[in-house]
Amino acid sequence: MQNKEKKVKKKKGGISYAKWGYIFILPFFITYFIWSFLPQVLTFVYSFFKIYTEGLTEVAPEFIGFGNYVDLFTKTIGDSKTPTILLYAGNTMIMWILGAVPQFLIALLLAVWFTNLRLNIKGQGFFKTVIYMPNLIMASAFSMLIWTVFNPTGPVHMILENANLVSKEYDLFFSVTWARGLVAGINFLMWFGNTTIVLMAGIMGIDNSLFEAALIDGANSRKVFFKITLPLLMPILTYAVITSLIGGINMYDVPYILSKGNGTPNNTTTTLIMFIQRLLGPSKDYGTAGAASVLVFIFSAVLSLIVFKFFISKDGMRDNTKKGGKRK
């Protein structure tokens, strides 16, 4: 075996395949550097400047240190004590949690069912395609659809009206519960299929002999789930939760379209990114928007770390070294 390899190497005259590998991935890194990394650095730099547009004239940048950050934490609505940015962060998290909790519960359940050898569900391919389907539709198109169905002249409103549950004048999008619930509902519908498939991959990666051994030892399904499936699924589950969390913090198009960009009612569906978009409106306030973006970045990093620590305790990590591919 080793001899053969040596022969091949000699024949090719010492061509390093690794070099070509690097060259082929180079375009990605260049693209990333120019269109992602540099703008990120620029955003960070802008956050220390006063830079905005008045009418069609750009006002020259002026260094103001942490002025934009101070502004963000002192601006409140009316007599409220909560800075608006924290209010928007709260909205974002509430709507993410409302959607993510059912998303993960149902995805876990479906993943376990689909991978259960005893149930051996037929037509899996069909179901997997169907539950993944909502993810293929653009979020904005999906939101538009939901808006059309739930607005005061839409069919759902008419059904509720005929059942005497709401009055003709009642606008579901002006109720905090409905507005946030619909945003969460759309996110849930769009993402539970995706999560199911990721979790299924995770479960199928678990050694089947473990399940068989547990069954022979007389463990019931619940025991198998909590003692074998869940602990061994943790790395994948953590990955899914963190990506969902980051997606949640970046929530934008769904609440924007359902509230026509206004975050109605009473700014309860205004998310962090909607706020940043507002700052980039006619005033193109890159300074404050930059500062807000940096805060969102820090917020995502801290929350991701918390999730990571919470899901993967040190014990958990040790248990999973076998399949994580990380060897000590």
Place this chain on the structure above:
Amino acid sequence: MKKKLVTLVVLAAMILCMVAGCGKGSAKGESSNGGKTLNIYAWNEEFKGFFDKYYASKIPADVKVNWIINASDNGLYQQKLDEALKGQSKASADDKVDLFLAEADYITKYADSSYTLDISTIGVTDYSNMYDYTVKAASDSKGVVKGVSFQCCPSGLIYRRSIAKDLFGTDDPAAVQEKLNSWDKFEAVAADAKAKGYYMTASFAETYRVFSNNCTSAWVNSKNELHFDDQINAWIAQTDKFIENGYTLTAGVWDAEKQDQMYATGKTLCFFGPAWYFNFCMGNAQDPEKGCPGDWAVIEGPQAHFWGGTWMLAANGTDNADLVADIMKAFTVDEETVSNLVAKEGQYPNNKKVAAKYAEDPNFANAFLGGQNDVAVFSAMTDNIKWENHTIYDQQLNEGLQNKLQEFYKGAVSKEEAMNNFYNYVSETFKTIVINK
């Protein structure tokens, strides 16, 4: 060797694809001719419709017309247009903005900037038949004219004849005007209408423009402080009363709930709007099955005002200057095209001569308005239009105030919360406006 070559080609292709996004070439100078693509920016299809019908055939065969249409909600149209105008000097010939449309709410921002051309330099010089306010609106602070409007937009009160008959016993425009010629009378009629099961208006913001375009001061004062004109306060006070008494609906001006009131089954007496309104925004009423064409009439109403209007501006750096000038002239000076706009499209033209021709024509009648000559009605109102107290902030402030107050009228927030949300919206949208509560 061959493999290496292929690899290099693939690599080169990948890098080229990446770099292709960057624009090339730069052109200086103000305007030129011979461009092969005519780029027109607009926020809806209205003008495109007229253009395709009455002008497109005159475009030289080798010039392609490219419409870039972005909705104006939340300032999207302006955002896209601003980007394009700022990139104008670097854009390639085919990407240069040639002509763009602007509305009354924000025309000042573009007219009073270096991104638009003095249209006298490209040959549009005859403003004699245009209404003064349309020329003033498109002029910069030094009085240089930057664009023309193909519409003049005196706005009136459009009422349902059948409901008027039920309420007043007559649907004659002169008699109805007598009943509705002041806000006090308007409110009194609203109470009667309510008693008979009708709505006075179908949107809480229906009367907004009637008040806001009669403001005696601008949205911001000389110190750039946000300022509520008496007319705006009067609108809020009236709307509070109308919502409380159930005289109107909580829908916005463009909401489907309001549009539904235009069907034959609708229970609403009044809508407010100029000539473009019944042509472009009253589709439900025009519907041959569910609508009620002919059951409408237009009068001046409680207060003279104007609403909207579409101006054509020439972008600085256009490479189709002659064509742009010709389009501008066609829709304002060319009597044949302008007459088509009036007779076939129900527009009120920005050409006094053509307007007078139809206003005086006893045979000219608008079937949608039950045979009324709307040009004559609007003609009488044009003298009352003034162009003053406009700022570059108007669109967002007018929309923002309506949006935030709508939450109060829908019962989602208290009035104080609604006003605080408006102040917050202003401070997030405009960096420079000072808010003193």
